[in-house]
Amino acid sequence: MLKTVSVRNLQQHFQLEIVCGEEQLDRNITVSDLYRPGLELSGFFTYHPIERLQILGKTELTFIESLPPDVRKQRLERFCHPFLPCICITRNIEIPEELIQIAKRHRVPLLRTGLATTRFSSKVTNYLEKVLAPTTTVHGVLVDIYGEGVLIMGDSGIGKSETALELVKRGHRLVADDAVEIKQAEENMLIGSAPELIRHLLEIRGLGIINVMTLFGAGAVRNKKRLSFVIQLETWQANRQYDRLGLDEERMKIIDTNVPLLTVPVRPGRNLAVIIEVAAMNMRLRQMGYDAAQQFVQKLGETIDDQDPDGDDYD
CATH class of the missing domain: 3.40.50.300 (P-loop containing nucleotide triphosphate hydrolases)
Known part of the structure; x- marks a missing residue:
């Protein structure tokens, strides 16, 4: 039987701020691997692992802000796939309004933490490997x-x-x-x-x-x-x-x-x-x-x- 953990459990365990998508927190995470979407934000979506929890840090958000408005909207539309478990923003970085609106429209939970990206990734990986272990x-x-x-x-x-x-x-x-x-x-x-x-x-x-x-x-x-x-x-x-x-x-x-x-x-x-x-x-x-x-x-x-x-x- 495949083991899962809900996004709500993750949010409560790490006391993550819910930016949007609270009604979708009961969706499940099935893999312990995390993903930082560098290639996807540059336009390459062929192998986008939509089953993984997505993390956006300072590097990713700075790159998003540097894109022309029409390109930024197009990339974010493709990135916020409806099947994503959730998107986590680190360092309490201010979230682009476009990302919030697109995440709401695609019903993808958007969460935020004050932890640095590397530290948060390590903590979440250890947590998921523990609860999802066979x-x-x-x-x-x-x-x-x-x-x-x-x-x-x-x-x-x-x-x-x-x-x-x-x-x-x-x-x-x-x-x-x-x-x-x-x-x-x-x-x-x-x-x-x-x-x-x-x-x-x-x-x-x-x-x-x-x-x-x-x-x-x-x-x-x-x-x-x-x-x-x-x-x-x-x-x-x-x-x-x-x-x-x-x-x-x-x-x-x-x-x-x-x-x-x-x-x-x-x-x-x-x-x-x-x-x-x-x-x-x-x-x-x-x-x-x-x-x-x-x-x-x-x-x-x-x-x-x-x-x-x-x-x-x-x-």
């Missing part, structure tokens, strides 16, 4: 373990919440239980958080819903965390071959990012909290350049070479 909701538990955002997934009743409770007791921090909202903040960066309704809550079968922050303190929770890897809990299957060295690297695609995936079989007697805790530490070591599995394979190869330095085959 999001999804997954069933699982997100825990901050030694600075790593670990998403624990698995079938209902397999023990995800109980494992999260044990991890919290061991000093780690809960981000979300049951429903994890994941946002694609930027390329290869996923941010997980909990829906407002269930934030800081943990559901334990037989015990009910507990408030982790109330029981364990503010240091036991956090509101959001970057996702580092996924741990998939599954019931132990005797006929399945599980990775015993850690050489096989599986990945799970979430939105547009491939995240490392570890599959952990569950059977009586296995301490899942400790296993996941060690997995987080091992992931940090890999990020720092040390891979225990690769080191083992390398030493194994060196040992074999030492035992057979000539590479001879023996029958």
Whole structure:
């Protein structure tokens, strides 16, 4: 589903002055890219991105004022396309009356801010990228373990919440239980958080819903965390071959990012909290350049070479 933000929300967030078009503030902005119409004001409208928020600063308005009246009116008529989300004027610059009248006629919202053009563009871009970022909701538990955002997934009743409770007791921090909202903040960066309704809550079968922050303190929770890897809990299957060295690297695609995936079989007697805790530490070591599995394979190869330095085959 395409995410949108209304011009009204933008206007209220940045407290923009409404010059005209107040009745059109409910139209939606669908992209985070902004546009400063330099080529269009010079007469080239072939690739005018009418889906973007348009910004006019000192440079653009000075150029408009320098045009002959008939040319200025013609350019502004073409520029104020009825499908534009809105036009924002920066630096509280005085707006040409022709622009106001044409914007009214084409029913395009015209807003103004006192911020400098570059600063306003940066703030609006950051705001739009945040609210328009692709999001999804997954069933699982997100825990901050030694600075790593670990998403624990698995079938209902397999023990995800109980494992999260044990991890919290061991000093780690809960981000979300049951429903994890994941946002694609930027390329290869996923941010997980909990829906407002269930934030800081943990559901334990037989015990009910507990408030982790109330029981364990503010240091036991956090509101959001970057996702580092996924741990998939599954019931132990005797006929399945599980990775015993850690050489096989599986990945799970979430939105547009491939995240490392570890599959952990569950059977009586296995301490899942400790296993996941060690997995987080091992992931940090890999990020720092040390891979225990690769080191083992390398030493194994060196040992074999030492035992057979000539590479001879023996029958």
